[in-house]
Amino acid sequence: MLTVAAVLLAAGLALGSPDAALLSLIPLFAYSLNAWMEPPKIAVFKRRVGSQVEIIIESDRKPGIIYIYEAAPINAPVRPLRRRVFKPPFRRILKIQYYMAEKSQPLPLVAESYNPAFTKRRTAVYTEEPRLDASPEPRGPGVEEFLEVRPYQPGDPVKLINWKAFAKTGELYVNTRIGPETRSAVVVVDARRLRSLVIAEAVRAAEILSEKGYDVVYYVLGHGLAPSLPRSFTPSCEGSPPCGDVTVYVGSLADVCLILKCKPAYYIDVAGVNSLVAVKRLKLYRELRAAGAEVLRGAEELRRAV
Incomplete structure (x- = not known):
């Protein structure tokens, strides 16, 4: 926007047209408004569903730019995930999905939000991967404890099917448990x-x-x-x-x-x-x-x- 304002101002001065020069005030006003605006408040959650990782971004109604990347060590052999997302005004929930290797483990997330002019930044949000919300919690001694959710394979016991994950994804997943058999x-x-x-x-x-x-x-x-x-x-x-x-x-x-x-x-x-x-x-x-x-x-x- 500053570039557009500078071009309009230069064109107005070169042509000797005050009206063209005054047009430069429009992008300047828009930039000032965006620069004054606070970045959106965000909370980021991540969970693994089968071979995919789903990132859920919850925020307020303000527009902005959100950067999400994994907190990989400096000497990590693999380049960590990095995503840039534009959050439209009034939209409060965004979702990102990406595939990952079967045995790899998701890293903690770092999320930063900026206002549209990139003049203000919200404090980074660090989140660990929570347990899949469709997984039952252990309820006491002698009761099975949840271990992980993985894709269904032929021969898996029907009792282990995670019906909430099936309702959300349309695919069969099973809960891996430890503890007494049912x-x-x-x-x-x-x-x-x-x-x-x-x-x-x-x-x-x-x-x-x-x-x-x-x-x-x-x-x-x-x-x-x-x-x-x-x-x-x-x-x-x-x-x-x-x-x-x-x-x-x-x-x-x-x-x-x-x-x-x-x-x-x-x-x-x-x-x-x-x-x-x-x-x-x-x-x-x-x-x-x-x-x-x-x-x-x-x-x-x-x-x-x-």
Whole structure:
């Protein structure tokens, strides 16, 4: 702005035009206003989500320029991260994401804020990486303690899935814990037939398993994993449910989408309470038992089976 003011003033003097020279007052006034303005107050937080690091900047409504860089040692072999961000007026939250090596550790941040004219600087803010807010806190002796969050890999126990991180990112992450083990249960829901009855039995099965101390999640065929039954979904045979310490398949067993390889596995036939239906499906029941599963006629039978 000072350069623009100088050019306008020089042009006005060269042309002998007072009006052109007076135009130089406009950028001078704008520069004075920006130079007088205080830089935005900021607080910076950083967390690691899978292979990404997310930096969140919270500030007041003032505009400004924010520099963010990692406090790397002087003799560090790798050049530290450095970002320059313009904060528009009235925008209070900014986010930056970048990828990092799987085994590398984020360094403490240094953040500096300037007013638009770079005449005033806010004191640098140093922040350490906090624990991911979706991670549960340890609650006392004998209880599992949270260690870290990492991307989900096939074969990871369902009980370790971090559902809050999944809701934020759309990707599966698991909590790594240390401490005593807990038991997990997966309720596979096949709602292609007798949907309302299947859902009711699945909910009842989950309640019984929870009473017995299991951490329960649902796997809805055609939808996927869910901590609770979704309000709307399109039933189908698509899906590959994971195994829990106990795996329960709930559906009308007129035809079975898949034979569970999990041990132990239980099949609840919601239509099996009808003796005529059960007789017609004896062949299917034998096949399921031959595969190592147990066939139940209702969720209440889980009380004795598990």
